Amino acid sequence: MENRSHALIAGLFTLLLIVAGAIGAIWVSKKNIPLMPYELVATSPVTGLSVQSAVRYQGVPVGRVNSLRFMPDKPGQVRILIGVDPKTPLTESSWAEIVTAGVTGISNIELRDDGKSSKLLVSSAADLQLIPIRPSFLERLSVQTAAALPAIDRILVQIEKLASDENITALQTSLQNVALVSDQIKRSVSVMDPGLKKIPEMIAGLVETTKKVDAAVGEIGKLALSSQDTIKLLNAPNGPMYQATQSLKSIQDIAAQLRASTLPEVSRLSSGVTDAARSFSVTARQFAQSPQSLIFGPPRAVPGPGEPGFSGFGATPR
Numbered sequence: 001m002e003n004r005s006h007a008l009i010a011g012l013f014t015l016l017l018i019v020a021g022a023i024g025a026i027w028v029s030k031k032n033i034p035l036m037p038y039e040l041v042a043t044s045p046v047t048g049l050s051v052q053s054a055v056r057y058q059g060v061p062v063g064r065v066n067s068l069r070f071m072p073d074k075p076g077q078v079r080i081l082i083g084v085d086p087k088t089p090l091t092e093s094s095w096a097e098i099v100t101a102g103v104t105g106i107s108n109i110e111l112r113d114d115g116k117s118s119k120l121l122v123s124s125a126a127d128l129q130l131i132p133i134r135p136s137f138l139e140r141l142s143v144q145t146a147a148a149l150p151a152i153d154r155i156l157v158q159i160e161k162l163a164s165d166e167n168i169t170a171l172q173t174s175l176q177n178v179a180l181v182s183d184q185i186k187r188s189v190s191v192m193d194p195g196l197k198k199i200p201e202m203i204a205g206l207v208e209t210t211k212k213v214d215a216a217v218g219e220i221g222k223l224a225l226s227s228q229d230t231i232k233l234l235n236a237p238n239g240p241m242y243q244a245t246q247s248l249k250s251i252q253d254i255a256a257q258l259r260a261s262t263l264p265e266v267s268r269l270s271s272g273v274t275d276a277a278r279s280f281s282v283t284a285r286q287f288a289q290s291p292q293s294l295i296f297g298p299p300r301a302v303p304g305p306g307e308p309g310f311s312g313f314g315a316t317p318r
Contacts, residue, residue, distance in 0.1 A: 035063050035083025039128040040096055040109070041071070042078045044135065048100055048107030055082050057111040062088045065109065082109060093117035097136045
């Protein structure tokens, strides 16, 4: 049993050596691959980033950080030189982000591309190409949080004012009033419940009334159609209205003839009768004053002033 244990341990040790040798060979072979240099300029802190930090393209390891240096002519900026596998499809639309890996505090460089350009970005030691650095998600979040802090402070102040003792007391009073109103509404509903139960009967009666109204409207429609037929019959050619119009025209013609011929004759006859009656009245008056005038004729007229035989006022005529 002991020999078997030693043999198993020896076998495992040999396997580990083989795996370690393979890993070392791969690592050495990768280190021998010439990397294409690129330049990054960071304007924000590069905490956690160091030489030999990993460089990834869309999450795939493609290189490492070669150096970190300050820029003498631009205080506050850090120049980062990286080496990237020449097969990496970096284009003019590529950019970089400094991303912190987990909670270890170690930072890596993530290269990304939005696909807006298809022109490859070829760099060399003599002609370094600059890849712009964009703020990472955490940096953008911290900036937005810092900008939102004043607004948060104002909101907290308003909340503190709303949570004052006076407002809480007023809120409690409002809740009590709401409870009272709710109780009153409940009582009102209890009082209205008998009337609400009668609403279906009222609706049924309203439906019946509506049906009767519809029937009456139908009868009115029929009556209107009959009236229209009657009016058409009255206005028809040679109809009653036409006959009545012709009768009125005949009456107008007779009246015109009567005014033109008969009425003047009647007017002259009336004038003659009036003159005869006037003459008869004068004769009757004279006969009443002097009946002898019927035998001896009318008395001689007394001469007036200026006439021959006038003897003055009050004298007896001769």
